[in-house]
Amino acid sequence: MMTIADLKNWFSKHRSEIKEEYFRFLRFASISADPAYRDRCEHCAQWLAEFMRQGGLQTELISTPGLPLVYAEDLSAGPQTPTLLLYGHYDVQPIDPAELWISPPFEPTERNGSVYARGAVDDKGQILYAIFAVLCWKKMGRSLPVNVKFCIEGEEESHSTGLFQMLEILGKKMRADYLLVVDFDQFDRDMPAVSLGGRGLVSLEVTLIGSHTDLHSGLYGGVAYNPNRALVELLAKLWDAEGRVQVPGFYDDVVDVPEKERSMFACRYGKEDYAKACGIEAFGGEKGRTLHEANCFRPTLELNGISGGYTGAGMKTVIPAAAQAKISCRLVPHQNPETIGRSIAQFLRQNAVPGMKIEVVQHEGDSAFRGERTSKLTQAIAKASSEVAGVECRYILSGASIPIVPELVKATGAQMVGMGYGLIDDEIHAPNEHFDMHRFEQGFLTVGRALALL
Amino acid sequence: MMTIADLKNWFSKHRSEIKEEYFRFLRFASISADPAYRDRCEHCAQWLAEFMRQGGLQTELISTPGLPLVYAEDLSAGPQTPTLLLYGHYDVQPIDPAELWISPPFEPTERNGSVYARGAVDDKGQILYAIFAVLCWKKMGRSLPVNVKFCIEGEEESHSTGLFQMLEILGKKMRADYLLVVDFDQFDRDMPAVSLGGRGLVSLEVTLIGSHTDLHSGLYGGVAYNPNRALVELLAKLWDAEGRVQVPGFYDDVVDVPEKERSMFACRYGKEDYAKACGIEAFGGEKGRTLHEANCFRPTLELNGISGGYTGAGMKTVIPAAAQAKISCRLVPHQNPETIGRSIAQFLRQNAVPGMKIEVVQHEGDSAFRGERTSKLTQAIAKASSEVAGVECRYILSGASIPIVPELVKATGAQMVGMGYGLIDDEIHAPNEHFDMHRFEQGFLTVGRALALL
Numbered sequence: 001m002m003t004i005a006d007l008k009n010w011f012s013k014h015r016s017e018i019k020e021e022y023f024r025f026l027r028f029a030s031i032s033a034d035p036a037y038r039d040r041c042e043h044c045a046q047w048l049a050e051f052m053r054q055g056g057l058q059t060e061l062i063s064t065p066g067l068p069l070v071y072a073e074d075l076s077a078g079p080q081t082p083t084l085l086l087y088g089h090y091d092v093q094p095i096d097p098a099e100l101w102i103s104p105p106f107e108p109t110e111r112n113g114s115v116y117a118r119g120a121v122d123d124k125g126q127i128l129y130a131i132f133a134v135l136c137w138k139k140m141g142r143s144l145p146v147n148v149k150f151c152i153e154g155e156e157e158s159h160s161t162g163l164f165q166m167l168e169i170l171g172k173k174m175r176a177d178y179l180l181v182v183d184f185d186q187f188d189r190d191m192p193a194v195s196l197g198g199r200g201l202v203s204l205e206v207t208l209i210g211s212h213t214d215l216h217s218g219l220y221g222g223v224a225y226n227p228n229r230a231l232v233e234l235l236a237k238l239w240d241a242e243g244r245v246q247v248p249g250f251y252d253d254v255v256d257v258p259e260k261e262r263s264m265f266a267c268r269y270g271k272e273d274y275a276k277a278c279g280i281e282a283f284g285g286e287k288g289r290t291l292h293e294a295n296c297f298r299p300t301l302e303l304n305g306i307s308g309g310y311t312g313a314g315m316k317t318v319i320p321a322a323a324q325a326k327i328s329c330r331l332v333p334h335q336n337p338e339t340i341g342r343s344i345a346q347f348l349r350q351n352a353v354p355g356m357k358i359e360v361v362q363h364e365g366d367s368a369f370r371g372e373r374t375s376k377l378t379q380a381i382a383k384a385s386s387e388v389a390g391v392e393c394r395y396i397l398s399g400a401s402i403p404i405v406p407e408l409v410k411a412t413g414a415q416m417v418g419m420g421y422g423l424i425d426d427e428i429h430a431p432n433e434h435f436d437m438h439r440f441e442q443g444f445l446t447v448g449r450a451l452a453l454l
Numbered sequence: 455m456m457t458i459a460d461l462k463n464w465f466s467k468h469r470s471e472i473k474e475e476y477f478r479f480l481r482f483a484s485i486s487a488d489p490a491y492r493d494r495c496e497h498c499a500q501w502l503a504e505f506m507r508q509g510g511l512q513t514e515l516i517s518t519p520g521l522p523l524v525y526a527e528d529l530s531a532g533p534q535t536p537t538l539l540l541y542g543h544y545d546v547q548p549i550d551p552a553e554l555w556i557s558p559p560f561e562p563t564e565r566n567g568s569v570y571a572r573g574a575v576d577d578k579g580q581i582l583y584a585i586f587a588v589l590c591w592k593k594m595g596r597s598l599p600v601n602v603k604f605c606i607e608g609e610e611e612s613h614s615t616g617l618f619q620m621l622e623i624l625g626k627k628m629r630a631d632y633l634l635v636v637d638f639d640q641f642d643r644d645m646p647a648v649s650l651g652g653r654g655l656v657s658l659e660v661t662l663i664g665s666h667t668d669l670h671s672g673l674y675g676g677v678a679y680n681p682n683r684a685l686v687e688l689l690a691k692l693w694d695a696e697g698r699v700q701v702p703g704f705y706d707d708v709v710d711v712p713e714k715e716r717s718m719f720a721c722r723y724g725k726e727d728y729a730k731a732c733g734i735e736a737f738g739g740e741k742g743r744t745l746h747e748a749n750c751f752r753p754t755l756e757l758n759g760i761s762g763g764y765t766g767a768g769m770k771t772v773i774p775a776a777a778q779a780k781i782s783c784r785l786v787p788h789q790n791p792e793t794i795g796r797s798i799a800q801f802l803r804q805n806a807v808p809g810m811k812i813e814v815v816q817h818e819g820d821s822a823f824r825g826e827r828t829s830k831l832t833q834a835i836a837k838a839s840s841e842v843a844g845v846e847c848r849y850i851l852s853g854a855s856i857p858i859v860p861e862l863v864k865a866t867g868a869q870m871v872g873m874g875y876g877l878i879d880d881e882i883h884a885p886n887e888h889f890d891m892h893r894f895e896q897g898f899l900t901v902g903r904a905l906a907l908l
Contacts, residue, residue, distance in 0.1 A: 033768060033770075093770075094770070096766075097668075100667075158768075185673075198672070199672060199675075201672075201771070203769045203771070205769075209733075210733075210734060210736060211732040211733045211734045212732055212733040213554075213732070213881065213884045213885065214551075214883070214884050215732060215884070216854060216882060216883045216884075217754070217756045217758060217782060217784065218652070218653060218655075218784055218852065218853045218854025218855050219639075219749075219852070219853055219854050219878065220732075220734075220749075220853070221653075221749065221754035221756055221784045221853055222738065222739040222743075222745070222748030222749040222750075222752055222754045222784070222853060223723055223734070223737060223738065223739065223745050223748060223749050223853075224732070224734045224736075224737070224738055225734075225736035225737055225738035226738055226756050226757055228756075228757035228758075228759070228760050228779075229689075229692075229693065229738070229756070229757055230736065231686070231760070232685070232686040232689040232690045232757065232760065233690045233693070235683075235686040235690075236686045236687045236689075236690035236691075237690075238683075239683065239687070269677055274674075274677060274678070278665040278666055278667070278669060278674075278678070279663075279664075279665045279666040280664060280665045280674075280677070280678045280679075281809035281810070281811070282664060282678075282679035282684065282807050282808065282809035282810040283677060283678070283679055283809070284676065284677065284678055284679035284680055284683070285676040285677065289676075291676070291677050294676030294677060295673075295674075295675065295676040295677050296676075298676055300671070300675035300676045302671045302675055302680050302682075302683070302771070302773055303680055303682035303683055303686065303762070303763065304671060304682075304763050304764055304769065304770060304771055304772055304773075304774075305682070305762065305763035305764040305765045305770070305772075305774075306682050306685070306686065306760055306761065306762050306763065306765075306777065307760065307761045307762075307765040308757070308759065308760050308761075309757065309758050309759035309760065309780070310550075310758055310759040310780060311759045311760075311761040311778070311780070312550075314487060314612075315657045315659075315758065315780055315782060315817060316487075316547075316548065316758060316759070316780075316883075317655070317657070317756070317758055317782050317883075318758055318759075318883065318884075319756055319758070320758075320759075323760065324765070325682075326763070326764060326765070326769055326770075328671060328769060328771050330671065330672055330675045330676070353736050354736065355735035355736030355737070356735070356736040357735070363769060398672065398673070399672045399673055399674070399675055399676060399677075400670060400672025400673050401672050424673065427667065428670060429668070429670045429770075429771075429772065430667045430668050430669075430670075431667065
C-alpha cells in the first residue's frame, strides 16, 4: 500500500527534477485563444506527450480539428479493476493586460516562495502534479491499483473545440468509471476541498449601429441617437433594482436549492475575505441571496466587455457609429444554454431603441455539472486530501465552468469529481498568476494517495 | 471697388499656385491633441507664418504655453476705418480610426473632384481661402478697405489652451470691430449661410472601480458587482424615457426660444437628409422638440466613449476591475459650463452603486455664443455670399462649439459672425475628410467681396 509518507519521501528526493519539468512546461506560451500561438501550443503538447511516454505511460498525441490532445494510459491493473480518467489542459489564458506582469508570463520566476507564470496553477501546475503522482507509483515499482487514463487537452480556455468534436470517436477509448478533473481550488490555504460541480456558460456579443461613420457630437448632437446611450439603456434593462435578471424565462429551470442541501457544501465566500483579497466593496448577486447561494446555486449575467466611441486619452467629441457589449451567463443545473442564449438575444432585440440596427451573435454554450458525494472516487479524494492536510476536507461547488466536463461525463460514462489546490488569489486568468511548490506537493500527495484508496 | 468678377478672374489665373499651397498646408500632420505631433504642428505654424509674410502681411509667430499662434495684420486702411479680425486654426483632429482612410490622411489626394485629407475643410481649407482673399487685394494692388488682422491658432481641436492663456495679453493687439470666424458650414451645396452662433461645451470622464484586478467571472460571478453593469445602470439614469437629461438643474438656465425666433434661422436638419447621408434611423433629441430645436436651441448630453473589460475578438469571461465613460454636453446660451459639469459629477456620484469606487474628472468648459443679425459684417457676408451663389444666403446656428470664440469676443470687443463652406457630409473629425476646389473658390470669393462691402 502507498502511504503519504512513501509519497512524501519520493517527492522530496525528486524535488529539483520535478521543479525543472514544471518550469519547462510553463515556458511554452500555449495560448489557445490566439491563432498566432498555435505552434507554441503544438510544441507544448509534443513536449508533454514525450514526458509522459518517458515516464512509462502508453502515450498518444491525438490530432483534433483544433489543437492536439495528449492521451496516455496504463491499463496494467486489468479489466477487473475500475478505471480512472484524469482530465486537465496544457493550454493557458491570454496574458493581457501584458504591461501589468511583474515578471514575464512565460519565464517562471520565484518570488516569496511562489512561482509566477501564466499557467502556474491553471492548469499546468495542477495537471503536472497529477501526472507525477501516477509516475511515482511506477517509478517506485508499485503496481497501479486501478487502470489510469489521462486526457489532457489544449483548448480548455477556448471552448475545447477540438475535443468536443472528437468525443464521439474517443469516448470509447476514454471510457472510465471515474473522472477526476484536476482543475479546481482548495477551500483555503489550510483546508483541502473536493469539488462536486461547476456552472454552465453561454455567451453573446451585441452590437448597436447608429450610423455609417462616427459623427461630430456638435453637428449631430440632439439629432442622432447615440449608440453608446442606446447600449447603456438597453443593458441596464437586463436587471431590476434587486439584481434579478429581467430576461423572460431566465430563472424558469433554476431549482431553488433548500438551505439544508446548500449547507452540505462549504462556503468560501465571506464578504470580508473577498473585500480583503480583491478590493471588492460592492456585491452583485440578487438581493436576499447569500454570497454562497449567488455564486454556486444561482445563474449570473455578466457584461464581460463594453465599448463604443473614443476611449483613448483625453476627450474626442464623437457620436460613435456603433457600440458593442460582450455578455456571458454562468448557468446552474437544468438550465439549457441554447435556450437561455436565445432568450437573451430576443430580449436585446425587443428592447433596443426603434430604428437602431442591432446585431446579436450567440456562441455555443455548456451545461452545469454535478458529481456524486457518495461515489468511491469522491470518498478517496476526500480521505486522501484530509490525510495530507491533517484536517477534514470540505465539499464545494465552483462558480466557474469547465465546458467539456458534462460532455466528458456523457461520453465516458464516468462519475466526475473535481480536485485542485488553487486559491482565490492566485490571479488565474489575470496578470501575475502564481502557485507554490507546497501546494504542488499537496496535490501530488492527494492524487498519489487516492489511487491507493480507490 | 472689387467685384466678384475681378476676384474670379484672379482666382482662375492663380488656381494651380493656390492648390499647390493648399496641398502643402495639408501635408503637415498638425494633430494638436497628441504631443507626439508637436514638432509637426510647429513646422506647420512656421510654414503658415512665412507664407503670410511673403504675401505682404505683417506677420508674427507668437509663442504660447501651448502651440504657437500665427498672427498677421495689414493696418494700412488707417485708424479711421473699422478693423476686421479673421479667426481660424491650423491644427487638425486625430486620424483614428486610421485604417478607415482610403488615402493617407496627410497626403492630399483628389478623387471625384474632391480633395481628401485631414484638415481639407476643418480648418486648413477654410482659413486658407480667407488668407488668399486678403492677399488677392494686395496682389492686385488695391488698398484694403478695412484694417485686417488674422488670428490663426494651433489648438482649436484641443481646447485652445495656449490662446486662452494669452488672451489677456493679446486682446489689445487683436482688438477689432468685427470678428469673422472662418470655421463653419454652408446651408447646403447650393446655398450659402451666415452662422450666428454655436453651442458651448463641457466634458467629464467617469471611472467606476470594483476591484484591484480583473476577476474570473465564474469564481466571482454573483459576488462582485460588475463595474460594467454599474456603469450602464448609472449612465442609463442620465435620461428619462422622453430623452430629457435627468441631472438636476440641467435645463434651469435654458431659455425656451419661441418658434417665431427659431424660424428666423434656417434648418438644415430634415430627418430624411440625415438618414440618407449618414445611415441614421434613430433620432435622439427630447421628445416633442424638432430636430432643428434639438440641434441648435437645446443642450445635449452625449457618451463619447464607454469602455470596460475585454473588447478584443471573441470572448474573455472577466469581470473587469474598472469601467469608464467619457461624457460631454453641448450647451446653449445662459448655461454655465462649470455649473453644469459640477451638477453632472454630483449626479454620477450620488447615483453610483454604494461601495463602488467612483472617480470623476471634469474638464474646463466653454460657453455658447451668438452673433448679431444686424451687424455690418453680418450684412456684408450675407450679401457677398448671396452674390457668389446667386441665391439668398440663409442665417443658421451651429450645434457645434468653438471654445475660443466667446472669449475672443470678450477680449477683442468685436461682434462675431461665422462663415464657411463646409457640408454635413465632409467627414470632418472622421476618416476621409474632404473638400472641393469649387467650394474653396466660393469661400475665397465671399471673403474677398465682403471686404468691399464693409
